[in-house]
Amino acid sequence: MPHDGHDHDHQAVPSDPALRVKALETLLTEKGLVDPAALDEIVDTYEHRVGPRNGARVVAKAWSDPAYLERLRTDATAAIAELGYEGRQGEHMVIAENTDTVHNMVVCTLCSCYPWSVLGLPPVWYKSDAYRSRAVIDPRGVLADFGIRLSDEIEVRVWDSTAETRYLVIPQRPAGTEGLAEDQLADLVTRDSMIGTGVALSPAEAGR
Amino acid sequence: MPSDTRRAVPAPVPMPERPFEEPWQAQAFAMAVHLSETGLFTWAEWTETFGTVLSMARTAGRPVDGAAYWEHWVTALEMLLAARGEAEKPALEALKEAWAEAYRTTPHGTPVRLGAS
Numbered sequence: 428m429p430h431d432g433h434d435h436d437h438q439a440v441p442s443d444p445a446l447r448v449k450a451l452e453t454l455l456t457e458k459g460l461v462d463p464a465a466l467d468e469i470v471d472t473y474e475h476r477v478g479p480r481n482g483a484r485v486v487a488k489a490w491s492d493p494a495y496l497e498r499l500r501t502d503a504t505a506a507i508a509e510l511g512y513e514g515r516q517g518e519h520m521v522i523a524e525n526t527d528t529v530h531n532m533v534v535c536t537l538c539s540c541y542p543w544s545v546l547g548l549p550p551v552w553y554k555s556d557a558y559r560s561r562a563v564i565d566p567r568g569v570l571a572d573f574g575i576r577l578s579d580e581i582e583v584r585v586w587d588s589t590a591e592t593r594y595l596v597i598p599q600r601p602a603g604t605e606g607l608a609e610d611q612l613a614d615l616v617t618r619d620s621m622i623g624t625g626v627a628l629s630p631a632e633a634g635r
Numbered sequence: 636m637p638s639d640t641r642r643a644v645p646a647p648v649p650m651p652e653r654p655f656e657e658p659w660q661a662q663a664f665a666m667a668v669h670l671s672e673t674g675l676f677t678w679a680e681w682t683e684t685f686g687t688v689l690s691m692a693r694t695a696g697r698p699v700d701g702a703a704y705w706e707h708w709v710t711a712l713e714m715l716l717a718a719r720g721e722a723e724k725p726a727l728e729a730l731k732e733a734w735a736e737a738y739r740t741t742p743h744g745t746p747v748r749l750g751a752s
Contacts, residue, residue, distance in 0.1 A: 437740060437742060438739075438743060438747060439738065440735045440738040441659070441734075441735075441738065442659070444659055444706045444709050445657070445658075446731045447709050447713070447731060448659040448662050448666075448709055449734045450731040451663075451709070451722060451727065452662060452666065453730050454722055454726055454727060454730055455666065455716075455722070458721065460670065460673070460675060461669060461670070462669070465665075466662060466665040467665075469664070469668050469669060470655075470661040470662070470664070470665050473661075474653070474661065515672065537682060537683075537689075538685045538689055540682060547654065548654035551700070554700065554704050556699045556700055557700075589682070590677075590678045590679040590683075
């Protein structure tokens with residue numbers, strides 16, 4: 428936090444955007460359009476309660492339970508809601524399954540649409556201009572920057588998220604994980620693997 | 636699309652990552668979510684406005700990443716609320732100045748409030 432201590436008697440004036448936000452919040456609260464308690468709840472949810480662990484549970488279940496995978500394919504929004512994860516704006520969830528021949532990757536070229544209910548809020552790089560502009564033009568180059576090198580036979584599909592439709596990549600299940608329970612499998616599922624800029628960890632990489 | 640597409644994507648950061656760097660970013664985020672939930676605008680209207688603000692900034696050669704991303708978020712919120720007739724510029728400017736004044740005149744250790752003077 429900016430706190431320079433120049434003024435010992437009074438308080439440091441916040442930055443310009445911070446003041447603009449305070450002005451908006453004050454005005455909207457006065458008009459009854461904003462409930463400060465509701466704002467606190469939203470911030471708390473996304474700072475502490477919702478994150479990629481949710482998506483990892485969805486993926487681990489999809490790997491372990493063929494019937495669940497089938498439900499995800501048919502209606503991902505409903506199948507994800509079975510685990511208690513529901514989108515705030517009622518957006519439609521779609522899964523994109525990686526296979527031996529297809530690698531999926533998700534971007535939002537417009538702004539930063541992202542499946543909050545399963546991944547939390549997007550990382551800084553997902554919102555960056557570089558990622559948003561390059562993911563569609565040069566997905567293999569972007570993947571290489573993330574340390575992912577795919578053979579030429581693998582087709583890369585890029586999915587552009589919107590306000591209405593959000594994608595969750597189901598990474599391939601790593602080899603040597605046959606005996607693992609869902610909880611253990613979930614530890615292998617990284618956030619980036621569910622955006623498609625990573626792959627799931629091997630048990631050795633996850634320290635198992 | 637910008638012609639300069641060769642810039643490297645920043646290296647992935649290991650999770651977990653804090654979603655907000657500063658409290659005002661979290662508040663701005665929450666206001667947009669809250670107002671879409673209460674129906675003042677739809678989320679599609681939000682993303683369209685925000686996307687337009689981002690692309691205007693990019694076209695003008697201004698930064699769009701990091702802290703700038705959240706400043707554009709605030710701009711989009713102001714624009715959408717102004718379009719709804721719910722946040723006129725003079726009212727916001729006056730409140731902004733009132734808050735700045737409240738910080739300047741509130742002693743350390745005391746909660747900063749509006750209209751205390």
